[in-house]
Amino acid sequence: MTLLDVENLWVKFPSRQGVFDAVRGVSFTLGRERLAIVGESGSGKSMTGRAILRLIRPPGIVTADQVSLEGVDLMQKTEREMRDVRGKRVSMVMQDPKFSLNPVMTIGQQIIEAYRLHNKARKSIAYENALSMLEAVSIRDPERVMRAYPHEMSGGMGQRIMIAMMLIPSPEILIADEPTSALDVSVQRQVLSIIDTLVRDRGMGLIFISHDLNLVADFCDRVLIMYSGRIVEVCDAKNLHEAKHPYTRGLLNSLPRLNAPRKKLDVLSRDPAWSEAPSVSGRI
Amino acid sequence: MTMLTVENLCVWFGGGRDRVDAVRQASFHVERGASFGLVGESGSGKSTILRAIMGLAPNWSGAISVDDQPVTKKREKAFYKTVQMVFQDPYASLHPRHSVDQVLGETLHLHGFRDIDARVVKLLDDVGLGGKFRFRYPHQLSGGQRQRVAIARALAPEPSILLLDEPTSALDVSVQAEILNLLTDLRSEQKLTYVMVSHDLSVVGHMCEQLAVMKDGEIVEIMDVETLRTAQARHAYSQELLAASI
Numbered sequence: 001m002t003l004l005d006v007e008n009l010w011v012k013f014p015s016r017q018g019v020f021d022a023v024r025g026v027s028f029t030l031g032r033e034r035l036a037i038v039g040e041s042g043s044g045k046s047m048t049g050r051a052i053l054r055l056i057r058p059p060g061i062v063t064a065d066q067v068s069l070e071g072v073d074l075m076q077k078t079e080r081e082m083r084d085v086r087g088k089r090v091s092m093v094m095q096d097p098k099f100s101l102n103p104v105m106t107i108g109q110q111i112i113e114a115y116r117l118h119n120k121a122r123k124s125i126a127y128e129n130a131l132s133m134l135e136a137v138s139i140r141d142p143e144r145v146m147r148a149y150p151h152e153m154s155g156g157m158g159q160r161i162m163i164a165m166m167l168i169p170s171p172e173i174l175i176a177d178e179p180t181s182a183l184d185v186s187v188q189r190q191v192l193s194i195i196d197t198l199v200r201d202r203g204m205g206l207i208f209i210s211h212d213l214n215l216v217a218d219f220c221d222r223v224l225i226m227y228s229g230r231i232v233e234v235c236d237a238k239n240l241h242e243a244k245h246p247y248t249r250g251l252l253n254s255l256p257r258l259n260a261p262r263k264k265l266d267v268l269s270r271d272p273a274w275s276e277a278p279s280v281s282g283r284i
Numbered sequence: 285m286t287m288l289t290v291e292n293l294c295v296w297f298g299g300g301r302d303r304v305d306a307v308r309q310a311s312f313h314v315e316r317g318a319s320f321g322l323v324g325e326s327g328s329g330k331s332t333i334l335r336a337i338m339g340l341a342p343n344w345s346g347a348i349s350v351d352d353q354p355v356t357k358k359r360e361k362a363f364y365k366t367v368q369m370v371f372q373d374p375y376a377s378l379h380p381r382h383s384v385d386q387v388l389g390e391t392l393h394l395h396g397f398r399d400i401d402a403r404v405v406k407l408l409d410d411v412g413l414g415g416k417f418r419f420r421y422p423h424q425l426s427g428g429q430r431q432r433v434a435i436a437r438a439l440a441p442e443p444s445i446l447l448l449d450e451p452t453s454a455l456d457v458s459v460q461a462e463i464l465n466l467l468t469d470l471r472s473e474q475k476l477t478y479v480m481v482s483h484d485l486s487v488v489g490h491m492c493e494q495l496a497v498m499k500d501g502e503i504v505e506i507m508d509v510e511t512l513r514t515a516q517a518r519h520a521y522s523q524e525l526l527a528a529s530i
Binding site for chain 2: 211254
């Protein structure tokens with residue numbers, strides 16, 4: 001079943017040197033699955049995530065044949081109607097909790113606000129829900145955390161709070177933009193398994209944006225590999241290590257491996273033809 | 285022959301009830317020409333050890349010696365000709381309004397070199413940038429190019445020890461490979477000694493022959509890279525860290 005259908009998505013930024021195309025004609029679908037978008041910085045992966053939620057502000061321009069959420073085209077909606085989509089139906093976890101939480105509001109206030117924006121509920125009910133959501137992201141002592149401010153939290157806790165806040169309106173799709181790259185390896189796994197359980201239990205669709213190929217191979221179902229604004233390859237996550245495109249191979253080979261020591265790492269040599277080749281469709 | 289010795293190093297911040305012991309009783313030594321890794325999660329004190337060696341952490345006790353010369357609280361100029369550091373974030377460690385030429389030229393001038401012009405050219409060649417980057421500003425460079433400039437700056441006084449604080453963690457994997465190769469080449473060409481901090485075990489496994497695992501300010505285990513590759517870590521925490529990164 002298709003939750004989200006993106007067809008021919010472009011993101012453009014006019015500049016003094018002409019129009020810069022950050023995303024160039026990307027198409028993919030998302031079902032109730034874990035879909036990964038990987039690529040280097042500047043490949044347009046975050047822009048794709050933001051464009052779905054129409055979070056790109058002018059002068060940036062977003063065009064698409066369609067971005068349909070269960071049959072309704074998001075591109076046709078007014079800004080007011082979009083507010084009901086953001087958070088309630090599609091929500092987004094950003095990279096760094098330090099810059100995404102409001103520093104002058106307690107965590108409790110922020111989560112309750114997220115809940116009450118989308119549910120007509122009394123404060124006490126919202127509080128109970130916020131508390132159980134914090135428990136669901138395995139935060140010990142949630143009552144204390146509800147009273148605390150973001151600066152009192154560690155990076156891993158901050159990110160789990162963000163996840164709690166994004167999931168409390170129970171959206172159908174979660175877009176996670178590098179949710180773990182600001183975290184330690186040991187905390188990374190923990191946060192991922194929390195996202196995993198919540199996404200599976202609620203039957204949500206997940207778009208997981210990352211630059212970490214190994215992580216994505218373990219964690220997701222399907223992978224889109226992006227290069228200079230286009231999708232160059234689509235494959236199943238479990239077959240990622242047998243990927244065929246020279247760019248994907250180059251990325252995989254440039255990683256140092258513990259079990260296969262080498263004197264020198266392979267360096268990616270870029271072929272201009274990669275960015276010229278038409279985008280591969282990720283639609284099923 | 286031992287190039288760097290650290291014995292019973294303690295580093296603390298604050299005082300009274302706000303005192304934080306960031307590093308406790310850390311001891312290790314690095315041979316000349318070797319490469320030593322420090323791994324651990326954030327807050328374990330691995331960067332603080334580098335900062336203490338460099339003189340950037342004011343409160344420390346214990347003994348540090350470089351090339352059999354004990355390091356005093358007040359660092360001599362000669363110390364900075366022997367030991368240099370490369371920082372984690374290439375976006376933050378270069379002066380935004382100084383061109384590459386100014387950054388390198390100033391360092392060379394401070395260390396009393398005369399032939400600055402020729403040396404700037406040579407430094408840029410050494411790190412694979414070439415002359416056309418000489419008069420650019422940091423915002424005109426990519427992350428990998430900036431890290432190359434930061435490495436060139438560290439190499440300017442012709443040091444024998446480079447302290448590398450997560451030199452690639454802000455970079456893409458493809459750029460990381462380029463920088464790691466550059467560091468490998470520079471080490472063999474210029475007979476450098478490295479102390480490298482990273483949270484990525486595979487990077488440390490690639491670059492270093494020996495490594496120390498840190499937890500809560502203490503070194504819990506020192507092992508060689510073979511032990512790491514065959515996953516024979518003895519301490520429970522090192523095993524946990526290994527399991528999380530494979």
